[in-house]
Amino acid sequence: MLRLEQSQSTPRGRCVRLPCLVLFALSLNAFACDSKPIYPMPPGIGITGGGGSGSTTPPDMVTAGDGQPCTADTECDSGHCNNQICCASGECCLTESDCAAKGGKAAVCDDESACQGTRGEVTCSKFRCRVRDGVEDDSACDDAVEADDCDLYIAAKCTGEEKQDTPTCLDSCTDDSQCDPEAHCDAGTCVKDSEPGDTCKVANECSTNYCNRGVCCAAGDCCREDIDCDPAMYATPAVCQDAATCQGMAGRPACQAGQCVTVMTEDDSGCDRTIVANDCGDGLDVHCRGSAEQGPPPPCASGTCGGFAPSCNEEAFCWQGTCRPDSPNGEGCTDNNACQSGHCSNNVCCDEGGDCCENDSQCPPLPSCDDLATCQGTRQDRYCDTQTGTCANGMVADDDSSCGMMMSTKDCGRNLQPLCTAAEEQEDAPACVRCTNLPRCARYNPPVCDDDGNCSGGDCANWVYDIPVGCVPGARCNALSGECY
Numbered sequence: 001m002l003r004l005e006q007s008q009s010t011p012r013g014r015c016v017r018l019p020c021l022v023l024f025a026l027s028l029n030a031f032a033c034d035s036k037p038i039y040p041m042p043p044g045i046g047i048t049g050g051g052g053s054g055s056t057t058p059p060d061m062v063t064a065g066d067g068q069p070c071t072a073d074t075e076c077d078s079g080h081c082n083n084q085i086c087c088a089s090g091e092c093c094l095t096e097s098d099c100a101a102k103g104g105k106a107a108v109c110d111d112e113s114a115c116q117g118t119r120g121e122v123t124c125s126k127f128r129c130r131v132r133d134g135v136e137d138d139s140a141c142d143d144a145v146e147a148d149d150c151d152l153y154i155a156a157k158c159t160g161e162e163k164q165d166t167p168t169c170l171d172s173c174t175d176d177s178q179c180d181p182e183a184h185c186d187a188g189t190c191v192k193d194s195e196p197g198d199t200c201k202v203a204n205e206c207s208t209n210y211c212n213r214g215v216c217c218a219a220g221d222c223c224r225e226d227i228d229c230d231p232a233m234y235a236t237p238a239v240c241q242d243a244a245t246c247q248g249m250a251g252r253p254a255c256q257a258g259q260c261v262t263v264m265t266e267d268d269s270g271c272d273r274t275i276v277a278n279d280c281g282d283g284l285d286v287h288c289r290g291s292a293e294q295g296p297p298p299p300c301a302s303g304t305c306g307g308f309a310p311s312c313n314e315e316a317f318c319w320q321g322t323c324r325p326d327s328p329n330g331e332g333c334t335d336n337n338a339c340q341s342g343h344c345s346n347n348v349c350c351d352e353g354g355d356c357c358e359n360d361s362q363c364p365p366l367p368s369c370d371d372l373a374t375c376q377g378t379r380q381d382r383y384c385d386t387q388t389g390t391c392a393n394g395m396v397a398d399d400d401s402s403c404g405m406m407m408s409t410k411d412c413g414r415n416l417q418p419l420c421t422a423a424e425e426q427e428d429a430p431a432c433v434r435c436t437n438l439p440r441c442a443r444y445n446p447p448v449c450d451d452d453g454n455c456s457g458g459d460c461a462n463w464v465y466d467i468p469v470g471c472v473p474g475a476r477c478n479a480l481s482g483e484c485y
Contacts, residue, residue, distance in 0.1 A: 196258030330389030
């Protein structure tokens with residue numbers, strides 16, 4: 001790395017004569033003011049900092065040694081820039097005239113981190129303003145000197161007093177004023193402000209100073225994910241932007257940088273069957289089909305129709321002696337070949353995988369038994385979206401009928417589980433089957449016979465109730481409690 005050394009015997013801000021090393025056949029001299037060249041560099045010649053021969057572009061990060069010019073601490077090897085000069089610490093200088101207290105005796109802050117200084121004859125040594133034959137005097141370490149940045153707490157600074165101790169950082173806080181601007185006081189501790197999208201309780205916890213719905217953001221409705229953004233406010237309907245290609249856009253709610261916004265996305269559903277894609281003159285026009293994702297519309301129908309060998313073009317079909325362009329969604333059809341989507345159901349065109357329809361009667365509700373333990377279910381009502389020719393979901397209603405005559409999964413121990421019914425409204429968590437015991441005859445009376453051999457009687461002399469009903473196999477029933485064991 002090439003460094004331009006400025007003369008220590010010349011005050012800063014004046015032109016000095018400096019040697020300039022160049023890879024050039026001739027020896028050149030350069031004049032500079034404040035280390036900036038004021039002559040035109042020969043083509044292809046430049047100061048390089050490891051960026052390659054002849055490069056005039058500095059490398060990504062080049063730091064300067066002590067005595068070199070600077071504008072920020074990061075530009076110096078030492079990490080300290082003062083008076084636009086790099087040095088180890090304190091007040092930097094090239095000559096004694098660069099020191100604030102030039103000529104005579106003055107106080108100098110020698111150790112900024114400890115707020116320690118001396119007073120004496122000021123001189124410039126090793127690019128630092130120093131005191132010769134000095135005595136202890138810390139007054140030059142005033143409140144402009146930062147001894148410690150103290151992380152998220154306010155920086156510890158010197159006081160400018162003649163006798164100072166090393167300042168210490170705070171280790172707790174009572175309000176935000178004791179924390180850095182990018183931090184706040186939380187439960188006695190300075191913590192970094194939350195970024196957009198992070199959770200918050202009050203505005204001062206956020207780097208944006210704005211908290212909404214428990215989330216930080218710049219303004220408006222804050223969010224953490226897309227689902228937090230209300231479609232009624234941030235969604236926009238699909239619009240057909242290019243009828244000739246059936247391409248459109250729609251706005252969807254999105255969460256970006258913690259804030260609800262509307263993001264435009266590709267959605268061709270606005271290009272429905274009312275949109276003419278191809279004006280076919282005397283023939284039937286070609287319409288968009290109304291799907292959310294559409295390709296190029298078919299061309300106008302051509303060819304002959306009727307007889308033994310109809311010859312309509314591939315994107316058309318023969319209907320009542322006329323070649324017609326394939327139908328968009330929602331239009332009638334007789335087979336898949338008559339639809340742009342290639343799908344015909346219920347004599348209506350719609351997208352593959354959907355239930356095609358032309359009225360609500362073709363969209364029966366979809367019941368579901370959601371919880372067999374409690375015999376509870378729902379019903380998805382549907383309606384016919386005539387623009388797309390597809391059954392669409394409507395409201396979801398409570399409907400337990402789909403659980404009909406199915407064994408409940410309720411835990412009933414050794415009792416039998418109950419059966420759900422086909423009723424639309426059923427008792428939540430039906431009771432387990434209560435057991436009982438059926439009788440059996442343990443002993444019969446002997447029959448009584450007459451002289452002719454006619455016998456009667458023989459009735460049961462001892463009934464025993466021990467045949468359990470309502471229990472799992474092998475279990476017995478306590479008829480009083482109805483519990484099986």
